[in-house]
Amino acid sequence: MPVLTVAIAVAIGIVLLLRKARFHYERLPKVPYVSGAQLPEVAIIVPARNEEERIERVLAQFPEDMVTVVDDHSGDRTAEIAREMDVRVIEAAGEGKAAACMTGAQATEGEWLLFVDADTHYARVFLPSLMQYATDHKLDMVSVVLQQETETLAERMLLPYAMALLFTGVNSGAVNSQPPRQWLASGRCVLITRQAYGKIGGHGAVPAGALEGIALARLAADRGLRTRLVRAEHMAYARSFDSFGAIVSEVDKTAWPYLRLNPFAGVQMALASLLLVAWGPLLALLILSGYGRQSILFGLLPVVVLFPWYRSAGALLVPVAIYLFQFIAAAALIKGLRPAATRE
Numbered sequence: 001m002p003v004l005t006v007a008i009a010v011a012i013g014i015v016l017l018l019r020k021a022r023f024h025y026e027r028l029p030k031v032p033y034v035s036g037a038q039l040p041e042v043a044i045i046v047p048a049r050n051e052e053e054r055i056e057r058v059l060a061q062f063p064e065d066m067v068t069v070v071d072d073h074s075g076d077r078t079a080e081i082a083r084e085m086d087v088r089v090i091e092a093a094g095e096g097k098a099a100a101c102m103t104g105a106q107a108t109e110g111e112w113l114l115f116v117d118a119d120t121h122y123a124r125v126f127l128p129s130l131m132q133y134a135t136d137h138k139l140d141m142v143s144v145v146l147q148q149e150t151e152t153l154a155e156r157m158l159l160p161y162a163m164a165l166l167f168t169g170v171n172s173g174a175v176n177s178q179p180p181r182q183w184l185a186s187g188r189c190v191l192i193t194r195q196a197y198g199k200i201g202g203h204g205a206v207p208a209g210a211l212e213g214i215a216l217a218r219l220a221a222d223r224g225l226r227t228r229l230v231r232a233e234h235m236a237y238a239r240s241f242d243s244f245g246a247i248v249s250e251v252d253k254t255a256w257p258y259l260r261l262n263p264f265a266g267v268q269m270a271l272a273s274l275l276l277v278a279w280g281p282l283l284a285l286l287i288l289s290g291y292g293r294q295s296i297l298f299g300l301l302p303v304v305v306l307f308p309w310y311r312s313a314g315a316l317l318v319p320v321a322i323y324l325f326q327f328i329a330a331a332a333l334i335k336g337l338r339p340a341a342t343r344e
Contacts, residue, residue: 003285007298010275010282017272018305021167028145028172029133031232037128040135042066042112043194044127045104047097051118052076054239059085061122068108070100078118097212098203105194105202113197117188120146123235130191130232140196140225143213144189147233150314154244158328160309161321162251168272169265176228179221183261185229187213188238196225211257251328256336273329276302276322 044062048055049072059067059082069082072092082089090107092100101115112131116122134142148163150156174182190213200219206212220227241247259266279302286295302322307315 003282003289004291004294007282007286007291007294010278011298011301013271013275014279014301015305017168017268017275018164021164021170021272022308024170024172025163025167025231029176029228029230030234031126031129031133031144031230033125033235034129034132035125037132039128039131040112041110042114042127042131042191043068043104043108043110044114044116045070045101045108046116046118047072047092047100047104048074048078048082048118049097049100050074050076051078052081054121055081055118056085057121058116058118059087061124062127066110068104070104070107072097072100098206101203105197111194113192113194115190115192117238117240119240120188120236120238122237126232126235129235133230134191137228138226139228141190141192141217141220141227143185143187143217143227143229144191144236145186145229145231145233146189146236146238148241149237149239151239152243153317154247155241156310156312156314157317157321158244158247158325159241160314161306161318161325162247164306164309165269165272165325169262169268178226179224180217180227182265183214183218185211185213185217185227187211187216188240189232189236190216192216192220196220196223199223199225209257211254211261214258214261248328248332252332252335255329255332259333273326277326279322280319 044067046055046058046067046069048069051074055069055078059069064086067087069079069087069089070092071079071089073095079089090103093103104115105113112134114127130142130144148155148159150159170184171182174180175184200216200223203212203216205219206215217227241250279298283295283299286298302318303315306318310318
């Protein structure tokens, strides 16, 4: 088969899968701006461990009397900084985020609970906007997709690519159907009614090793509660991976659990990944075969199609991201296949 024919087929596959990814990302409901809304009673719970460099930023966005920081045995000034900001601080009754969240829920009052990670921050309009959205749509639980902030080269290069690849396997309608037919949720920012939280058993009911946000959404769906995944990247932000090692660690932890929950999504992600990996060798073959103009168009294809995820000059790093992320993902999947006793 002529190399040009193969290249055209690969190009069509890349365009279809990545345009599908963007379509389903943008089809997730976007929380509209609301200002001046009267808030129902809400307890904002921030589980935090060794977050002295970031805790001030997240606390500054919310009314102090609504916030409780649950200190998960920090060895730095996390708790001290929170107290200096006149925020209530309590100690977690146990180790880990789940214990901290449960402690916060038990120690607070309010009709609603908003769990936010310490590495996130928000515009002041976020809280009234999200609360109004949840009450208008009669939802029991809302998890929020945040805008990923990137500072290091690894973050700028890999995070937009990883998000695009994830959404090649996502059907937004299935994610937000009642009950969901596909599982996708965020554990970094979760709003839930206190009644619903008690009904599902809270974070304490999340199985060890499970993806927290998805596990909570599944527990809620099993009990007939209304859940939804929404976007708020215009007023909610996170810097969750501040190094290349943190990105690798996250892929290690989440790759297999997500694929087991959504095998059909995994097939689509694998197909998109293979087509993108094939792009480089095919580009070389086009050049060697004398297809000058065609090779220029084919060479620009991934950068152009993935630009909506980058929206910056970082899109020029797409060729490196394709192969580096493929290596990271392959290593994570191989690691997941090994018996638990042999893993480091």
